[in-house]
Structure formats: structure tokens, C-alpha cells
Amino acid sequence: MGLFEIIKTANHNLFRNKVRTFLTILAIFVGSFTIVLNVAINAGVNSFIDEQTASLGGEDYIMIMAEGSVSTLSTMMGAGNSEPQEYDPNQTMTAFTNEQLEKLKNIDGIDGDTIYAVKQAPVEYITSDKTDKKYTISVGAMPPGDFSIASTAGGLPDNDSDEAQIMLEPGYAEALGFGSDENAIGKTVTLTVLDNVTKQPTSFKAKVVGVQAKGVVAVNGSVISRKLEDDMVEAIYATMLKTQSRDQLFKPYAVQARFDTDKYTEQEIKDHLQENGFYGVTVSDMMGTIRTFFDVIMIVFTIFGGIALLAASIGIVNTLLMSVEERTREIGLDKALGMSSGKIFLEFAVEAIALGFWGSALGVAVAMIIGNIVNVAVHAPGGFLEAFPTFNLFEFTPSNVVPIILVVMFIALLAGTAPAWKAAHKNPIDALRYE
Amino acid sequence: MEMNKVIEVKNLVKVYGKRSAAFKALKNIDLDIYEGESVAIIGKSGSGKSTLMHLLALLDKPTSGTIKIEGVDSTKLRARKLNRLRNRSFGFVFQQFFMNPNDTVLENVMLPLKIAGTKRKARRELAKSALKTVGLEERIKFKANDLSGGQKQRVCIARALVNNPSIIFADEPTGNLDSATGDKVIKLLFNANKKGTTLIIVTHDEDLAKLCSRQVRVMDGKIVEDTGAKELKKATRAAAKAAKATKSTKDTKSSTKTAKKGAKA
Known part of the structure; x- marks a missing residue:
């Protein structure tokens, strides 16, 4: 009995008790659906934020001021994270001197050729x-x-x-x-x-x-x-x-430049600048707390998805255990006729994986349909994202959808292990005599 | 004609439960079954006859003793070889049929071949020809559930024959059937026996038992009667007489002793 035969048999067995299989697939579907939407919204928000980052200059963008101008300019630049700054008579806009501009070109990590005055x-x-x-x-x-x-x-x-x-x-x-x-x-x-x-x-x-x-x-x-x-x-x-x-x-009062993101972190670049009497503002400073805000929302979504999936796993265990009970005699017959424990284990394990596959594939498919409808709806006149035409709320890519299917199949396999083990280790005679 | 032992049982013991709750279902059984025999294992319920059959068919493990199948000690076999041995050498017919009710007749008959890993095409051909043997070739696409009891048992016989086994084990094959359909089933079993398959029937039906060439009666976990042993005794006596003329008496004595021992057990 080859693997193909086992997969076929497992699918065949699943569709023998249609109602139970359907309900389990539904449970897995809900879990996967939630997770897919969550991952898709995460991807959508992230690519929107990346787009914003790029619009502000990109990850390697830095605006540099002379130390004295800090509060004035950072208030000017800062979006969202500006705190009340205490008045300091020495802190006025001070222009760069020629010596300072020369010095800036040689600071480690700053690309001198990109320095461009604001x-x-x-x-x-x-x-x-x-x-x-x-x-x-x-x-x-x-x-x-x-x-x-x-x-x-x-x-x-x-x-x-x-x-x-x-x-x-x-x-x-x-x-x-x-x-x-x-x-x-x-x-x-x-x-x-x-x-x-x-x-x-x-x-x-x-x-x-x-x-x-x-x-x-x-x-x-x-x-x-x-x-x-x-x-x-x-x-x-x-x-x-x-x-x-x-x-x-x-x-200039401020210059824009690019820094080496491969070699240094933002903080390291800022430290280099500070040592030389400059002050740098990067895109993440400008983005401020927006990213953190979205991150928190995403964590909440992920927790919900995880709980849904956990419930679905228990559903898988339940379905397969019932299936083992129901088919005890059949298992007994299979074993009497010479089927090995390994094959029986495999058959039930494949059934679990198949449940995971159908549930998650269905979840992905429905999530994609609904996600795309919502994407269109929120950008329609009156939709809450009408003003942000480039913000795709849900973003589906093979790289965020396929791993979900695989992970759900794996969880299903784990959930199906105990019932499969139970089925595989039945004594053929006890199984045949089971009433 | 030289007779080959297909099953050779020595000192077989089966105990259910442990310590104070222990129940000795089989007590030191010795039994040899020869190729082509039809053996009836007779006994009341609880006598141990079913346990004996399960052990002979390697469906259960003995507490102690050995069972040699075609000369191979089954107690020393690993699970994989044991499974293969059951799959290739045995056919099973049960009182309760044990079919997959929602599968078709053909699928049910093909099951042992599917487990053996036979190719799909060959599987169908063999199953069809086995169904022809039991006269159900018209019913291959029926669901097993939609058949009558007699038809179900005939499908089970087809399933038992499909892998061309050397031994067929039948556990009360007519227990759930009326006498007319039962006769049909019995005829099919004995047809297979005539073609050389060893037939072992477990039954409490004396009439059915009489149809077999040999009756083994089990009571309280012991063999109390074995017509085969009598036959064997006769045969050995005849052989001994013949041998007396040519050979020394020492050999004859020892062989008679073994025969006696077999009858006693």
C-alpha cells in the first residue's frame, strides 16, 4: 500500500462521515480564516508604512542639524513624538559653518556625496x-x-x-x-x-x-x-x-544625507553625529509612534487567530478520536488482514493532515475573497480609506498564505497523533470484538 | 503420499488477566494440522475454541508455547513478517462478516490485495475472479450493506480466497445464516478445500463439524478429542507393523509414544 493509496484512503474515509468532517473543517476554517486575514492586514499595513517611510526619504535618510538647532528643527520635523520643549535662549537656528560641512562629510557612516542642503x-x-x-x-x-x-x-x-x-x-x-x-x-x-x-x-x-x-x-x-x-x-x-x-x-541650517544602514544602526549614526556636534533625525523619528500603534493592533489580532486555531486543533483531536472509535472493527479487520501498525498510524495521520489542508485552504480562499472585496469597498466613495488610495488593507501574497496552510497542516498532524497512535496499537482481536 | 505440517503447535498456553484474576483459556495444547486437511474445532462457548483459532491465525499472541506455520516459528517473527504471513497465507471468514459496509463489494474483496500492495489492475482481476467463484460477479458494484446475509458471507469467502491462501480460518461461518444459505457457504468453503487449501472451521454445530475430515473437540482449554490423532495412531500403527518386518523395534516404540501423547493432550 503506497503513500498515494494511503492519501486516497484517508480522504475517502473523511468523506464517509460528512457531517463530522464538515464541522471539523469548519472549525479549522475559522481559525485559518482569522489568521490569514490577520497576516494579510499585517502585510497591508506594513507595506503602507514602508511606503510612508519611503515617502519620507527611506530607511537610510537622515536630516542633520547643528547641535544648537535641535529643538527648533526637531519640533518642525517631528510627527507625533514631539514633547513640550523647555525654552533655551541658546537654542536658536544656527547655520552650518563651512568647517562643520567639511567635518560632516568625513563622519563614519555618512555618505558625503549625498549631503544636500535643505x-x-x-x-x-x-x-x-x-x-x-x-x-x-x-x-x-x-x-x-x-x-x-x-x-x-x-x-x-x-x-x-x-x-x-x-x-x-x-x-x-x-x-x-x-x-x-x-x-x-x-x-x-x-x-x-x-x-x-x-x-x-x-x-x-x-x-x-x-x-x-x-x-x-x-x-x-x-x-x-x-x-x-x-x-x-x-x-x-x-x-x-x-x-x-x-x-x-x-x-544651510539643515542638511539631508544618506547613511550606511548595513554597517551601522540608526542609533550608532546618531551617536557618531553627536560626538561631532551634530544632531540627526531619521525617518523612524518622523514616523514616531505610528508604527508602534499598528504593531500593538497586530499582536491583538494574532492572539485571536491563535486562540481560534487552538480551538480548531481540539476539534481535530475530537473528530479523529471519534473516527477511531467508530472504525475500531474496521481497524481490527485491516490488522487481521495484515496491515501494519505503521500504515494505520499513517492513514490516521494523513486524515488529520487532510483535515488541516482542507480547512486552511478553504480559510485562505474565503479570506482572500472577502479581503479583496473589503479592499475595494473601503476605497469606494464613502469608504473609510477613500482618502488613502494606496493603502491596501489586506495584502495576500503566496509568501504569507502558503506558510499558513503548511503550519495548520502541521498543527493538524500534531493534533491527530494521539488518535492515530490509539488506532495503530489496537490488538486486532480486541478491535474486531469491539461493540 | 507424504503429509506436510502447515501448523505445528507445541505446549500452547494462553492466560487472560493477571495474578488473582488470571484465567487460563488454553492449557498446554499440542496440535498438528496437515496440508489439505479440513479441521473442525468444536466446543461450547467459553471452551477456548475461539482463543485457539485466534492463536493459530496469529491474531493474538500466546502466553507460552510455539506455533509453527509452514515450518516457521511465528513467536519469533517480527511484526512486519507476521503481518505479511497473515496477509499472504491466511484467509478469514467470520461469523459477523466484518465488512466495510459503505464500500462496494469489489472494494471489500480487494482489501487484502490492497494491503499486500498488489497493482490496481491485477487487484481488480483477482477480485473479480474470486467473486465469480462465489457466484456474485453481478454484484461487484453493490454496497456491501445492501447485500443479504448469505451474500455477505459469500463476499467474505471471496475476500478470503482472493489472495490464494494456504489456510482458510472460518469462525462460525454459518452462525448468522439460515440453513439454506449456510449450505451454500459451506459448499464454497469445501470447494476451496478440495482444491488444496487447508480449512479450519471453528463451530459448535456438530453437523457442520461432521463434514470436516477431522474433528478437534475443545473443553476447558484442553483438547478432549481429536479424530486426526486416532487416524494418526492408526497410520503409525500400520507404519509400525510394516516397519517391524524390516527395522528395529526401538524407532517404532518412540513414534507410538509421540502419537499417544498427542491423543492424550
């Missing part, structure tokens, strides 16, 4: 030829490195291009009269800046290359190409530049 280019208003209205907007260029910002249309400006480009914040495409985010792509918007001193306006045309998706953490406004940023800064400081040197005026 520039101050306040835009007075934005408008387009599709509307008469003017809107306030904050803009900034992105530092070098791999970036992705979740978008509903298009993508990030090309920093190597001389063309003035902009990736709009959520909501602006509609306000500026383009109708939809997709329609805005390739259209032109007008950004107006004022001279620092004379308040003389200068307008810049910029091509819309993308529209950001709404996230839980605010990205620093709309993203513009570096060339555009530089041009706007020139216009804003036009009058001042007549009397003051460029070096003096454009000293």
Missing part, C-alpha cells in the same frame, strides 16, 4: 490657467538617493533635468482645476515667489509630473525639481544678493 524657498501661491483661485503651498526638492513617494498618478520630478517639474500634494490637482489626478499630469502650474526685501513677485512655470497619494505622515509639501528650487531661491534673495555674499546667505 533650502528655504517659500512659495507665495500656486495657480493654473484652469482656475482663478490661488492656493498656498509648501515645496521642497528631494535629496539624492533612491526615492519613491506613493502616488495616484505619475511620479517624482527628474532632478537631473533642467525642466521645472513638480509632484503635487494630494488634493491640489482637483483644486487647480485639472479635474482628476491623472488629468493633471503634463499640465502646467504657476508658482509665485516674493523677493525677501522688495516683495516683488516672480512667477515660475512648472510641469506637473506626479500627484502624491495621501498618507498618514505628512510629506514635506509638494516635491519640485532641484533646478526649480535653485531658481526660486535666487529670485527670493535677489535684492539681498546685491549686498551680501552668496556664501553668507545660503549657509
Whole structure:
């Protein structure tokens, strides 16, 4: 009797008592269903958070300030984790000196080539030829490195291009009269800046290359190409530049850079900076407690799933024990006709695994159907995630679904071991005589 | 014609329970069964006849003593070989049939072959031909449950024949049947016996027992009558007489002694 034969026999036996098998599969189904949804929501939330992290600059992004500017800038940057800061007259925004910038380039773990100053280019208003209205907007260029910002249309400006480009914040495409985010792509918007001193306006045309998706953490406004940023800064400081040197005026208060995430932890990099009189803020600082909040929710979900699965395992034990009792004579006959204890054990073990397989496969299938329906529903008009189009509440991948099926099959095997053992070690004569 | 011993039992003891609750179901049984014999093990309920059959069929383990099957000491066999021996050499017919009621007739008959690991196609062919032997080839697709008692027992005989066993054990094969259907079943069993299969029937039915070539009567765990032993005695006496003429008397004496011992036990 080969393995294939045993698997066939086991399945055949399961479907002999349909009601009991169905109820057990239902119990396993509920457990697996809960766990699959939990894992899928976990994956969905995590990939959303990863997307947010990427939008804020990525794991290796760090914003560096001179030690004196800490409270001011960290309050500016911090999302969610800012505590009341005591006033300190010495703590004002202090610009980097040239020596400090040189020193920064040589700090262990900081990629010197990626250091890019945070520039101050306040835009007075934005408008387009599709509307008469003017809107306030904050803009900034992105530092070098791999970036992705979740978008509903298009993508990030090309920093190597001389063309003035902009990736709009959520909501602006509609306000500026383009109708939809997709329609805005390739259209032109007008950004107006004022001279620092004379308040003389200068307008810049910029091509819309993308529209950001709404996230839980605010990205620093709309993203513009570096060339555009530089041009706007020139216009804003036009009058001042007549009397003051460029070096003096454009000293940065903060710089952005990338650090080596393979060699150092965030804390180590921060320590390196602190030793040299700098202060670093990473993306996780900006994300603040959001991640912890989601993590706690996930732990609760997992506990529920685990309890459901435990209940299902007891169901498996029960089903198989009853099956052993019911089929005692049959087991006796099998043994009388020369079937080995091992094969009988295997048959019942395979039955348990089959129960686990059918229950979990069904759980996965239904969870996927329901999860995908919910994903569509929450993004429909009026749905609670309507505002976050890139947030897929449930994410199903083979790598999170297949292990669940395997784990449930394994749990089923463990649960089925005791009844299988009982069946295998029956004395053929006692089993045959069983009433 | 030389007779081969298919079963050779020496000093067989079976005790159920332990210490004060111990019950000696079989008391030092010696029994030889020869190839092609039809043996009836007769006795009242509680006499130990069923226990004896279970031990002969290797369905249970003796407390002490040896059972040699075709010359092989079964008490020294490991579980795997024991299973194979039962699967290949024995056929079973029980009073309560013991079928899988929701399986088809064919599946029930194929069971021993399935356990043996016979290929699917061969399994079907052998099972079909066994069913033909018992006259149920028309019923192969029926559920075992839907058959009459007599038909069920015939399916069981087909199941017992399908692996072409050297010994068929039948435990009260007609116990649950009326006399007409019982006769049919008995005929089938003796047909197999005529073709050379050793037949061991456990029964309390004297009429059925008389149909067998040899009767072994069991009472209180002991063999109280064995017609085979008488036959053997006669045969040995005849042999002894013949031998007296040619050989020395020493050999004859010792062989008569063993025969006597067998009859006594």
C-alpha cells in the first residue's frame, strides 16, 4: 500500500462521515480564516508604512542639524513624538559653518556625496490657467538617493533635468482645476515667489509630473525639481544678493544625507553625529509612534487567530478520536488482514493532515475573497480609506498564505497523533470484538 | 503420499488477566494440522475454541508455547513478517462478516490485495475472479450493506480466497445464516478445500463439524478429542507393523509414544 493509496484512503474515509468532517473543517476554517486575514492586514499595513517611510526619504535618510538647532528643527520635523520643549535662549537656528560641512562629510557612516542642503524657498501661491483661485503651498526638492513617494498618478520630478517639474500634494490637482489626478499630469502650474526685501513677485512655470497619494505622515509639501528650487531661491534673495555674499546667505541650517544602514544602526549614526556636534533625525523619528500603534493592533489580532486555531486543533483531536472509535472493527479487520501498525498510524495521520489542508485552504480562499472585496469597498466613495488610495488593507501574497496552510497542516498532524497512535496499537482481536 | 505440517503447535498456553484474576483459556495444547486437511474445532462457548483459532491465525499472541506455520516459528517473527504471513497465507471468514459496509463489494474483496500492495489492475482481476467463484460477479458494484446475509458471507469467502491462501480460518461461518444459505457457504468453503487449501472451521454445530475430515473437540482449554490423532495412531500403527518386518523395534516404540501423547493432550 503506497503513500498515494494511503492519501486516497484517508480522504475517502473523511468523506464517509460528512457531517463530522464538515464541522471539523469548519472549525479549522475559522481559525485559518482569522489568521490569514490577520497576516494579510499585517502585510497591508506594513507595506503602507514602508511606503510612508519611503515617502519620507527611506530607511537610510537622515536630516542633520547643528547641535544648537535641535529643538527648533526637531519640533518642525517631528510627527507625533514631539514633547513640550523647555525654552533655551541658546537654542536658536544656527547655520552650518563651512568647517562643520567639511567635518560632516568625513563622519563614519555618512555618505558625503549625498549631503544636500535643505533650502528655504517659500512659495507665495500656486495657480493654473484652469482656475482663478490661488492656493498656498509648501515645496521642497528631494535629496539624492533612491526615492519613491506613493502616488495616484505619475511620479517624482527628474532632478537631473533642467525642466521645472513638480509632484503635487494630494488634493491640489482637483483644486487647480485639472479635474482628476491623472488629468493633471503634463499640465502646467504657476508658482509665485516674493523677493525677501522688495516683495516683488516672480512667477515660475512648472510641469506637473506626479500627484502624491495621501498618507498618514505628512510629506514635506509638494516635491519640485532641484533646478526649480535653485531658481526660486535666487529670485527670493535677489535684492539681498546685491549686498551680501552668496556664501553668507545660503549657509544651510539643515542638511539631508544618506547613511550606511548595513554597517551601522540608526542609533550608532546618531551617536557618531553627536560626538561631532551634530544632531540627526531619521525617518523612524518622523514616523514616531505610528508604527508602534499598528504593531500593538497586530499582536491583538494574532492572539485571536491563535486562540481560534487552538480551538480548531481540539476539534481535530475530537473528530479523529471519534473516527477511531467508530472504525475500531474496521481497524481490527485491516490488522487481521495484515496491515501494519505503521500504515494505520499513517492513514490516521494523513486524515488529520487532510483535515488541516482542507480547512486552511478553504480559510485562505474565503479570506482572500472577502479581503479583496473589503479592499475595494473601503476605497469606494464613502469608504473609510477613500482618502488613502494606496493603502491596501489586506495584502495576500503566496509568501504569507502558503506558510499558513503548511503550519495548520502541521498543527493538524500534531493534533491527530494521539488518535492515530490509539488506532495503530489496537490488538486486532480486541478491535474486531469491539461493540 | 507424504503429509506436510502447515501448523505445528507445541505446549500452547494462553492466560487472560493477571495474578488473582488470571484465567487460563488454553492449557498446554499440542496440535498438528496437515496440508489439505479440513479441521473442525468444536466446543461450547467459553471452551477456548475461539482463543485457539485466534492463536493459530496469529491474531493474538500466546502466553507460552510455539506455533509453527509452514515450518516457521511465528513467536519469533517480527511484526512486519507476521503481518505479511497473515496477509499472504491466511484467509478469514467470520461469523459477523466484518465488512466495510459503505464500500462496494469489489472494494471489500480487494482489501487484502490492497494491503499486500498488489497493482490496481491485477487487484481488480483477482477480485473479480474470486467473486465469480462465489457466484456474485453481478454484484461487484453493490454496497456491501445492501447485500443479504448469505451474500455477505459469500463476499467474505471471496475476500478470503482472493489472495490464494494456504489456510482458510472460518469462525462460525454459518452462525448468522439460515440453513439454506449456510449450505451454500459451506459448499464454497469445501470447494476451496478440495482444491488444496487447508480449512479450519471453528463451530459448535456438530453437523457442520461432521463434514470436516477431522474433528478437534475443545473443553476447558484442553483438547478432549481429536479424530486426526486416532487416524494418526492408526497410520503409525500400520507404519509400525510394516516397519517391524524390516527395522528395529526401538524407532517404532518412540513414534507410538509421540502419537499417544498427542491423543492424550
